[in-house]
Amino acid sequence: DQQVKQNSPSLSVQEGRISILNCDYTNSMFDYFLWYKKYPAEGPTFLISISSIKDKNEDGRFTVFLNKSAKHLSLHIVPSQPGDSAVYFCAASAKAGFQKLVFGTGTRLLVSP
Amino acid sequence: DTAVSQTPKYLVTQMGNDKSIKCEQNLGHDTMYWYKQDSKKFLKIMFSYNNKELIINETVPNRFSPKSPDKAHLNLHINSLELGDSAVYFCASSQVLAGGYEQYFGPGTRLTVT
Numbered sequence: 001d002q003q004v005k006q007n008s009p010s011l012s013v014q015e016g017r018i019s020i021l022n023c024d025y026t027n028s029m030f031d032y033f034l035w036y037k038k039y040p041a042e043g044p045t046f047l048i049s050i051s052s053i054k055d056k057n058e059d060g061r062f063t064v065f066l067n068k069s070a071k072h073l074s075l076h077i078v079p080s081q082p083g084d085s086a087v088y089f090c091a092a093s094a095k096a097g098f099q100k101l102v103f104g105t106g107t108r109l110l111v112s113p
Numbered sequence: 114d115t116a117v118s119q120t121p122k123y124l125v126t127q128m129g130n131d132k133s134i135k136c137e138q139n140l141g142h143d144t145m146y147w148y149k150q151d152s153k154k155f156l157k158i159m160f161s162y163n164n165k166e167l168i169i170n171e172t173v174p175n176r177f178s179p180k181s182p183d184k185a186h187l188n189l190h191i192n193s194l195e196l197g198d199s200a201v202y203f204c205a206s207s208q209v210l211a212g213g214y215e216q217y218f219g220p221g222t223r224l225t226v227t
Contacts, residue, residue, distance in 0.1 A: 102158075
């Protein structure tokens with residue numbers, strides 16, 4: 001039972017444009033959401049997070065939006081850069097679940113010059 | 114300085130063998146985790162230790178035995194390796210006591226069982 005879903009396995013964007021990565025979840029107990037970026041042969045790197053009490057969190061070029069009623073979050077990257085090309089994982093956590101991360105299956109982002 | 118380190122990075126072994134993967138974190142975190150990334154690239158938690166105490170054990174075969182000698186180390190020992198154990202194993206850590214959800218991952222250990 002996939003509690004966190006990333007329905008787009010890949011996304012291609014031109015440099016300078018906006019990249020929008022989407023994530024849906026089913027477990028209403030999740031109260032914290034995170035995005036990780038992963039390059040080949042490396043571990044996931046924490047990018048940005050959002051608590052369920054907020055609907056937006058911004059950090060430089062990265063903004064995460066949370067729509068609790070729709071159980072949907074998205075990551076916006078503006079402007080996209082070639083170095084952003086990687087696999088992006090959405091993850092969710094619940095305090096009641098000892099804060100274990102439940103990951104989506106990832107979206108491969110390719111930013112072309 | 115590497116925050117979360119794992120050794121070895123690559124491990125090739127035969128079915129039936131016993132192997133260990135080591136993990137160390139120098140972030141001063143109180144909680145450590147093991148995740149498995151399978152062939153479909155799906156990352157799933159296996160274990161979590163908080164201050165050397167097991168708090169999460171996600172229906173992992175008992176051939177897998179984590180050991181935490183201290184807060185900074187969490188090792189994974191695997192007995193009687195099977196073909197299906199081939200995967201990338203990631204160690205992670207976080208500071209749960211301070212309310213932190215962010216987990217910091219090591220570079221991974223690619224285990225290949227032949």
